[in-house]
Amino acid sequence: MRDSDHYEPYEGPAGGWGSVQSLTKYALEEGHVLQNSAILAKQNKPDGFACVSCAWAKPADPHPAEFCENGAKATFWELTTKRAGPDFFAQHTATELQTWPDYDLEATGRLTHPMRFNHETDRYEPVSWGKAFAEIGRELSAIRADDPKKTVFYASGRASLETSYMYGLMARIYGNNNLPDSSNMCHESTSVALPKSIGVPVGTVRLDDFEKTDAIFFFGQNVGSNSPRMLHDLQKASKRGVPIVSFNPLRERGLERFTNPQSPIEMATGSETRISSEYYQVKAGGDIAAITGICKALLEMDAQAVEAGRQSLLDHAFLSEHTHGSSEFLDYVKSSDWDELERHSGLTSEALTRAATTYAKAERVIGVYGMGLTQHKLGVTTVRMLANLLFLRGNIGKDGAGICPVRGHSNVQGQRTVGISEKPELVPLDKLKALYHFEPPTETGYSTVDACGAIIRGEVSAFIGLGGNFLRAVPERELMEQAWPKMRLTVQIATKLNRGQLFNGEVAYLLPCLGRIEIDEQASGTQVVTMEDSTSCIHASRGFAKPASEHLLSEPRIVAEIAKATLPDAIHVPWSDWVDDYSKVRDAIEDTYPEIFENFNARMFTPGGFPKPLAARHREWNTENGKANFVVPEALSASFQTGTEPDVLRLITLRSNDQFNTTVYGYSDRFRGINGTRMVVLMNTLDMERLDIQNGEIVAMETKANDHVHRRMEGFEVVNYNIPSGCVGAYYPECNALIPLWQHADESKVPAAKSVPVRVVKMQAAMDQTAA
Template identity: 65%
Template sequence: MAERVTIKPYTGPAGGWGSARSLTEILLREQIPLSGAAMLMHQNKADGFMCVSCAWAKPDKPAVFEYCENGAKATAWEVTRKRVTADFFARHTVTELEGWRDYDLEEEGRLTEPMRWDAASDRYLPVSWQTAFDEIGAELKALDPTSAVFYASGRASLEASYMYGLLARLHGSNNLPDSSNMCHESTSVALPESIGSPVGTVLLKDFEQTDCILFFGQNPGSNAPRMLHPLQEASRRGVPIITFNPFRERGLESFTNPQAPLEMLTRSETRISSQYLQVKAGGDLGALYGLCKALLEADEAARRDDGAPLVDAAFIAEHTRGFEAFAASVRGTSWDEIERRSGLTRTALAQAARTYGRARSAMGVYGMGLTQHRMGVETVQVLVNLLLLRGNIGRPGAGICPVRGHSNVQGQRTVGITEKPELVPSDKLKALYGFEPPQEKGLNTVEACEGILDGSVRAFVALGGNFIRAVPETVLMEAAWRKLRLTVQVSTKLNRNHVIHGEIAYILPCLGRIEIDAQPGGRQAVTMEDSTACIHGSKGYAEPASRHLLSEPRIVAGIAKATLAPNPRIDWDRWAGDYASVRDAIEATYPSEFKDFNARMWQPGGFRRPIPAAGRVWRTPSGKAHFVTPRGLSADPDTEQADPEVMRLITMRSNDQFNTTIYGYDDRFRGVKGTRMVLFMNRRDIERLGLRDAQTVDLVGAADDGVERRVAGFRVVAYDVPEGCIGGYYPECNPLIPLWHHAERSKVPAAKSVPVRIRAG
């Protein structure tokens, strides 16, 4: 059924009554108006469950309603009363389901029993758990271990993730890509070189002590709405929040706290950004150079006039290396080039630099607007450089703050979900489990896709996620996916990865995090790590969607027992029945990070694992923080084209989705209702290209590599976005992203600046 499409400007705040109405709507739609509201009272509480949506930190003293609009949607989506039973699959062939929209697939409800695809009938048929495990194990044992990929989506618990990583390595490979490869791998490469830590240094309490926030390429209104609360409090204290974002996002402009009765009744709004700079797509590297240049120039002028210096020379001398080379590069870069690359004026950048220079403590907050570019690693490193110039790492109210997406994607990496063997304590694994962990580098997400395309990858096991919908190069990937020998999906809901499948395909439905997990060892709890490296306990309260569901640890154990030779040092059944024993194993493997794990997991606000850089201990080869000098200012060389018809496409989410999960077809903050096939354009570009508002157009990939990439049926929408830049929704625009169009050093898909042309439909 087609929705009625309306598009009109939205001028209200993030949050507010719109958020309240959205919450009410989804609770009614998922048939849980009372039970869902009651469940939300346990969300992000000390003895409750961690939100299954984003990874934003939860405070040690939570609010009565410690959830946001999108977190509430994620909870309602998981505890829905709707069910996908064997009868559903009996009524629909898989070929028929391929024609369904992503929203319609997931909206059918929770999966209820294990299923196996039957080629003769083109339907999923029920299969017993033990038969599924035995058959999956037989297939994996018949394959070269390096041809099997074990993907993790970022939502699985630390316990399940640890078991899953061990399963893959015992099987014989490090093919453990995860969703971090698609978003913050640029951070994981950049920060260790710069400060010796792969994660950020900021804690939630730093927002209470900061004097300035630099905000890059992240939209909290849609992607991490609970983050708006500390931003609102900072703004009310007079803290300048300087935002760099191509789109003017309502969550970065104005906020009404829907949990504050007085604000709701009076419809009062809090200004979020004090200065909003609409940097062009791929222009952040140039903007950061402009901030550094203005700061260095102001510092030199102050020293000449015997004023207060703006650059912390003592900190730089004691704690860093590489300053002179970086400073020389900045001084040698002209303002003309900085303005051309960034799309911003010298005046605006100088104003931002002055504000930053006056702040005693400042933090740099960023999201995928920095990481998903060809030069994403270098862009993150120059943001670190800007902070190092004033000693803004390793003191209260200061630091680097990457905002992670999936609720445990950072934690999964901590306990071994990585394709990089050097990040895993192989000596500990060998001592604990008596095997030689593989030392060959495994496949990351892009490399796994390359292996699927060339046929070297034969099996794909997924612990959650919707991989085929999340990755670039959709058309080629879907065709190649069907040639895989084995696909296994551990899931809670139906999605594209179930209907695009391999020659042998299984759906293994699991308990959700919000559900009661009763095992032989009693009711179980799990743990996860938030964006600030704090570890939290989480236990479910909802009745399971089906008596046939197994927990993720139980499913991992079942596959492991069917695939691997018996190991007297590993009792998979004990682990699956008592997660405290898994936490003991995690502590034994990572003793410094997880000391007294079981005793501390319910600490209010979480317990933080050690982050040396937060204490100005730099775990780099030199023992110092490093100023890294990039080789140029072009964050996306592929879009540096002379053809004026080539546009820079920015892919993004609506406020009615989380990653590939679509909750609805509205984007309240951008004034869109009833569709996701929209193309946001600058009005001058619309006129320049001979188009008109509301016209239907196609997007065509501009890469000259012999592959035709086209997505049809976009509606042109005039919007406040820099000239030459356009915006469209993810994952609908993924077919336009070449697989090779990724960050050069991290292989994160460069989805924030994709070269495309617009063709009239």
């Protein structure tokens, strides 16, 4: 086998000098190093700004540098000196820009002027804000008069609580609940699973629980790339002897070892902290089987303990008083076959018994997980299975224990809290009706998958995008890009150029907004916005940088102006007053959600944030039966691929060390040793030998789906990698073209991006098949 051209194994830890060198290089490329470095000192501080990258908790007592490598990259990315203004768009057509890589598009810099797309010239052209809002209002009003359900209001996870509240209200007064957001693509499985299991849609863990826990069980979350600040909490736990047991298909460096860049001693000596004490490379979609195996081993050990006269390993008092369905679940576990558990999980019974032994010895256990659990056909069931495991020893509702979904974008959880949801039952419609004197729509709106299907079918006339890169982030990219221009109106509110803005409706606008780190001056003075982190704590965030352009408007201002131009009948909504003074929006949020946001304006600068009430932390279960509920899984495999076809593999879409969500900062996935390209496919040696594929060979991938849609991507370089047999890995969002829209999680409709059934084929074979 020839060597891969772009792969060289990385031997260093997460963090360390590799992180410092990467960040220094990146800072120099973006310019204004000294100014931006000073602003970094304010990142994730009680009197500073919330990181525009991940949503990990902001401590009350922060480090001097409370940012990670990727968080700092996100800050430099937003504060770049590069600009994409009218001159840039005059030089490049949309058709040309569609050929540019994602990195090159965003690397053009900050957007500076409102732009309208001209289909005749195939270019964006500058337009005044007044004309933009007037035409957008006319178009939306006409569509509303025809059918308000034909408009989609999408929100990415970056918009503040203030903007999100205004945006959701605008959509509902307009006449629909079509409010898909980035939750639909990642943790909607959590939002569906946890209310059934514990009565709240979010995790129960606070930051200080990591200081009290006896063990941490990690499932399907790459902390080193996706939430690196969490490594500080894991490092502290590890140093006091807490076992960290990780289940993940790939051996991710952040889950293995860490050198703290903020420790002079560690940096000088090169010392490393062990993160995972046990590491199990579970097969993609095999977590249900793995958790069932842990439970089965626990029950076997419990039977032995009871027979020997020792204390039971199960928390029978908790199970009896607080749970429902334990008997059925325990019967299921006892009847499970070890051979089947091993086959579906890819792990041995000895390995699962070892993990169960660690679990049994700990009095307080935290279960952490990410999209490795949620993005499968049975993603909802998999999340509930982790809750099952925690129930067995009473690890919900006590200090140092609980379930901890790690959210992605910085306010994606908070948006849901203030009404960004397609599900009307999650929003206090009666309060909105009383406050603003309108009849809120009660019909369930479009989720992300629903919106995509409706766009493909030609049933959507307008799409408003509040941030994000929707067209690049969603599945079924080829069909989506073909259907997108058939819409009448597309509006994108953004800070930078991305691919989703290059496919345009008949009337199309690109509206540049202030970034979160920039100073936001309105009529009453400098404004502050708020966010909710992954641990349900709410923080204030204020900007410190000079805006990239004098022509930028804030997100609340843009939303308000669109609303005023579209909804002249919404006379009871003080849009202009809210824009003049964001504290008045917070008053409105408090009026709508008084149990969550009591004394909102007074508490928003609380160090560490002020916590959202979570009944399950106090063993109060807001479920239909008032209990924490077990679930019996309907299958051991969470994946769509359950057959035995030897040439069908499970594709795991991955994010690199040099990206966050769809934003690509560069072509260095340092921890995985991949440099200079993102078009790689990671393969197990046994699969390569079985399929006669060589290391470094250029191959194609094709989706196995019996729906008469041919999904194929070419040009992937094969990298021989430590990944479970039967699985392959490749980068998101590039591989979204391989994900069928209908392959999503049951109940939650989260795209099943962590186990896409694919075939890896030689290029000539792929071309021959296409020709045939």
